[in-house]
Amino acid sequence: MVHFEKTLSSENLFEGRIFRVIRSKVLLEDGKTSHREIVCHPGGAAILPMNDQGEVYLVRQFRYAFGRELLEIPAGKLEPGEDPEAAARRELWEECGFSADSVRNLMPVYPTVGYDTEVIHMYLAQGLRCGEAHPDPGEFVTVEKYPLKDAVDMVLCGEIRDGKTVAALMKVQVLLDRGELRLI
């Protein structure tokens, strides 16, 4: 059985700096109609930097939506027309000052499927060359280094809660456990 919804009409409700909100009238598969309010977002890129010791770098920053600091992998939204891997490398350079000899695609994640079009393109950076961070104006982050095992412990105990960071750390742990990834 294939599930579907067909758009009957669509209107712009809100146009913001980062995202806009639309409301669509949709035809459901039982012939009834409903409405969907959707956040339209340009998408983002995120990258987990890991060194040859199996240590990962996370950035600590204040997140207004939660009123406190969170620990995350470097990430940012895509600029118009920007290649996702290029965006991930740019964020790695801006937030951590790192470049990477090897970037592996960890596959995109859809953080909020119920009402938000955002796609986060996810990468693993290895073969790191470390330099000085180049934060955007108004961006304040602190880079912290953890053994991967400790970061995974922080995911399991709920100390790390950011969805993209949870996804990246756990994928890399499973790839290492399976022997499908090696430290470089």
Added chain:
Amino acid sequence: MVHFEKTLSSENLFEGRIFRVIRSKVLLEDGKTSHREIVCHPGGAAILPMNDQGEVYLVRQFRYAFGRELLEIPAGKLEPGEDPEAAARRELWEECGFSADSVRNLMPVYPTVGYDTEVIHMYLAQGLRCGEAHPDPGEFVTVEKYPLKDAVDMVLCGEIRDGKTVAALMKVQVLLDRGELRLI
């Protein structure tokens, strides 16, 4: 160093059926001001059902924001004042028709930290008793069963992309690999 942003003023921009949008003027740590546009969401609960064979149940449903079906763990938004574990059990009963002897907290995930207050409370259901689904009106889902290993493969190859589903499957895989979880 502690990072912070202080709210100077806040206004409602949009009030929807599921979420609202606010814009706040904030004081940054360098003394400058900026604006934050934030989606305010009531939060949700999600639950991964796993049987004593290590098979997991996922629901396939159409997601309007992506224009196609996605494979996810059962989930839904919290009703006002609802306990998150009770909400997770309710969704498990509605979408799959299951009750569970054992529900383990997999810790909350914040799917979209940059601009959305949503918290997803995550659980693992074991000791399943399977019955008939009780979908909400207008909700159309198909329940599918996979060995956990196959579901984890689907995460790693990008076939499963829903963030909460990625987080739950990978956490459970790592807990099993570490011997911190057993099949019941």
